[in-house]
Amino acid sequence: MSLNKTLVSMDELLNELPREKHFITGAQAMAEAVKRSSTDMAIAYPITPQSEVMHLVGDIYAAGHIKEYYRAEEELGTMSAIAGAARGGVRMFTATSGPGLLRGLEAIVSWPGHRIPCVLGVLTRVINAPLSIQPDNLEMAYLMHSGIVMLHAENQQDTFDFTLAAFAITEKVDVYIPVSVSTEGFFVTHAKGYVEMMDEKYAFEEVDPYKAPVPAMDNEVPPARIQRDAPVQKSNFMSYLIHSVWQQEIWDSNRRAMKYVYQYIDGPIEVHNPGSDVMLVASGCAAAQAREAHRYAQEEGISVGFVKVKCIRPWPADEIREALATAKTVIVPEHNIVGWLCKEIKGCIPNGGIVLEGPRVYGGMTLPVELIMTEIYDALGMDSLVLQA
Numbered sequence: 001m002s003l004n005k006t007l008v009s010m011d012e013l014l015n016e017l018p019r020e021k022h023f024i025t026g027a028q029a030m031a032e033a034v035k036r037s038s039t040d041m042a043i044a045y046p047i048t049p050q051s052e053v054m055h056l057v058g059d060i061y062a063a064g065h066i067k068e069y070y071r072a073e074e075e076l077g078t079m080s081a082i083a084g085a086a087r088g089g090v091r092m093f094t095a096t097s098g099p100g101l102l103r104g105l106e107a108i109v110s111w112p113g114h115r116i117p118c119v120l121g122v123l124t125r126v127i128n129a130p131l132s133i134q135p136d137n138l139e140m141a142y143l144m145h146s147g148i149v150m151l152h153a154e155n156q157q158d159t160f161d162f163t164l165a166a167f168a169i170t171e172k173v174d175v176y177i178p179v180s181v182s183t184e185g186f187f188v189t190h191a192k193g194y195v196e197m198m199d200e201k202y203a204f205e206e207v208d209p210y211k212a213p214v215p216a217m218d219n220e221v222p223p224a225r226i227q228r229d230a231p232v233q234k235s236n237f238m239s240y241l242i243h244s245v246w247q248q249e250i251w252d253s254n255r256r257a258m259k260y261v262y263q264y265i266d267g268p269i270e271v272h273n274p275g276s277d278v279m280l281v282a283s284g285c286a287a288a289q290a291r292e293a294h295r296y297a298q299e300e301g302i303s304v305g306f307v308k309v310k311c312i313r314p315w316p317a318d319e320i321r322e323a324l325a326t327a328k329t330v331i332v333p334e335h336n337i338v339g340w341l342c343k344e345i346k347g348c349i350p351n352g353g354i355v356l357e358g359p360r361v362y363g364g365m366t367l368p369v370e371l372i373m374t375e376i377y378d379a380l381g382m383d384s385l386v387l388q389a
Helices: 010-015 025-035 051-062 073-089 098-103 139-143 156-170 239-257 260-266 285-299 317-323 341-346 371-378
Strands: 004-009 020-025 042-046 067-072 092-096 119-124 151-152 179-184 194-197 202-206 271-272 278-282 304-309 309-312 328-332
Touching: 004 010, 010 260, 020 025, 020 119, 025 051, 025 119, 025 156, 025 194, 042 073, 051 067, 051 092, 051 278, 067 194, 073 092, 073 156, 073 239, 073 304, 092 098, 119 139, 119 371, 139 341, 139 371, 151 156, 156 202, 156 260, 239 260, 260 309, 271 317, 278 285, 278 317, 278 341, 278 371, 285 304, 285 371, 304 371, 309 341, 317 341
Parallel strands: 004 202, 042 067, 042 092, 092 119, 119 179, 151 179, 278 304, 278 328
Antiparallel strands: 020 194, 151 309, 271 304
16 A cells, blocks of 8 residues: 555454544445545446445545556456456455446456456446336346345445455455455435544555465466366366356355454344344345334334344344244335335245235335335234334
């Protein structure tokens, strides 16, 4: 680093150093994490509501916290350049939103198979017509089957912590695939919240590409990560077998990330009031609203539990099953129309019929706590009440 930084392990950075409270936006929180990550290179392309993040990352580059930074020509070029630079053994960061993620998806989904370690910020927004720039996390569904490790931040504090943790997880020898950190655009990126941060004089230890499980490309080491062998490229039995085995290895790498999710962000889920007949399960901004509904229920003397899902991939199936083992009704509020979290919950518990599909909002709509409370009252056979101000 060009600045005089004290380099420490991620354990020390996240779990040991003293912190001070700041009142900042989610975009600032992600950029502040990058400031402390010893990132070598960031590549940017603007799209709302992500643009603020990479604008701020450009500012911290200008201040000397990042070695290289530039704006690419478009999203596919951005994601392709990320892969090329990462193959050179440098620590990489970029961020995108909605349609921008889809335009770069061809390159992004190749990252795990090419063992590209990098951190991708996903600041979610509507992706389908009619055009809207409002929050909606449907694009996360497109990443769920790519092999990428996926963290979902509820608020500004999560955005800071998860982004830092992602830099450590992606470079672990037994993982070495990309990590995405998603949070809802505007609701988090452009809104302020309290974030406890360590002093910026501290930064994550710099990457050592020669400790990687695959060699970096340079003048002395051939590009081992490029598929050069004819059997891999041709349509014959050997290519099928090689590709099959490699896909298994990518998903095994994804599952191996779970122990680091425990190490750096205290596990993939957060559980309150387990054993309740009615359980709320949510991730991202929907978790903030579910948390409020849980608080209202407690104030009204209603026994309701709450599960916040922090890690979408690897999927915490065992933890979810344990948290919902005695539930009679599971309510899954979401900020998308397809209900991808609901589908995951239904698919991993033996009695998926107890899962209610919603409430869901989409297209940028807010998620009133009253919608969740109505589902709680219905599940308990109580008259729906209008919450008093």
